Amino acid sequence: MTRPMQQIRLIGAPTDIGASTRGASMGPEALRVAGLQATLESHGLRVLDHGNLIGPANPWQPPVNGYRHLAEVAAWNRTVHDAVYSALTAGEMPMLLGGDHCLAIGSISAVARHCRQMGHPLRVLWLDAHADFNTHALTPTGNTHGMPVAVLCGHGPPELTGIGGTCPAIQPSAVRQIGIRSVDEGEKHFVRQSGLQVFDMRYIDEMGMKRTMKAALAGIDENTHLHVSFDVDFLDAVIAPGVGTAVKGGPTYREAQLCMEMIADTGRMASLDVMELNPALDVRNGTAEVALELVESLFGKSTLMRR
Numbered sequence: 001m002t003r004p005m006q007q008i009r010l011i012g013a014p015t016d017i018g019a020s021t022r023g024a025s026m027g028p029e030a031l032r033v034a035g036l037q038a039t040l041e042s043h044g045l046r047v048l049d050h051g052n053l054i055g056p057a058n059p060w061q062p063p064v065n066g067y068r069h070l071a072e073v074a075a076w077n078r079t080v081h082d083a084v085y086s087a088l089t090a091g092e093m094p095m096l097l098g099g100d101h102c103l104a105i106g107s108i109s110a111v112a113r114h115c116r117q118m119g120h121p122l123r124v125l126w127l128d129a130h131a132d133f134n135t136h137a138l139t140p141t142g143n144t145h146g147m148p149v150a151v152l153c154g155h156g157p158p159e160l161t162g163i164g165g166t167c168p169a170i171q172p173s174a175v176r177q178i179g180i181r182s183v184d185e186g187e188k189h190f191v192r193q194s195g196l197q198v199f200d201m202r203y204i205d206e207m208g209m210k211r212t213m214k215a216a217l218a219g220i221d222e223n224t225h226l227h228v229s230f231d232v233d234f235l236d237a238v239i240a241p242g243v244g245t246a247v248k249g250g251p252t253y254r255e256a257q258l259c260m261e262m263i264a265d266t267g268r269m270a271s272l273d274v275m276e277l278n279p280a281l282d283v284r285n286g287t288a289e290v291a292l293e294l295v296e297s298l299f300g301k302s303t304l305m306r307r
């Protein structure tokens, strides 16, 4: 269970600046409309909603040198970085409400900076259909929401890799990717070459979610800062249609619940991103509601009291 007295700080980042489809900019409001704050408070958690960050509009331009909107992406990520870092410095648990997944650059660079200062080992759980390990040379589209893990590992433009002051912000060895089932051709080689630990859907099919999560959580201890970067497209498209890049063949509702509950069982989650929710593609806010149910499990909601 999460330390009950720690305050959760909701940070809205209403932008789709790095996305391939418009609409993730409405994600923070959809989570609020689904009842995020009141639901978490009903479990005894203390939640403060800091409202939404402000950043540049989405100019919706084609890529330049392999990046779309690099200046705007950098501006948003600097703002996210500062907000997440300030929550951690205040002793609160930041929950970033995306917004597209490029914003994990700002969020996780802030978490990594905090961990360096506190001497905490960092483990990043990257729940996603996609590896998000593209570079300007590998990307077929220039959309930076396909690049944050590579950028955090030091592969990208200095405007992004330098956010947080240390490049690379994290080592690939800090990351465990879960649910992956859509990786671009060039990206596949780069993932392998970088030694990223990926529990793809085939692994989950063969081993089951329980053994997958045991492996992904192996080696964490009482000092570990566990960061969860939850791309809502991690979920099977049948239960989560409201995302910009839905991919079939993802974890079922029950598999996703088990994943979240096993993370909660560690008691080590100290920061969270909920990303890529796209209300423009959703059906009656149902994907936001599913995402919220899974967030409840991340914070320790379970069917019965467990020992």
Ligand SMILES: [Mn+2]
Pocket: 101, 128, 129, 130, 132, 145, 231, 276
């Ligand atoms: Mn993603």
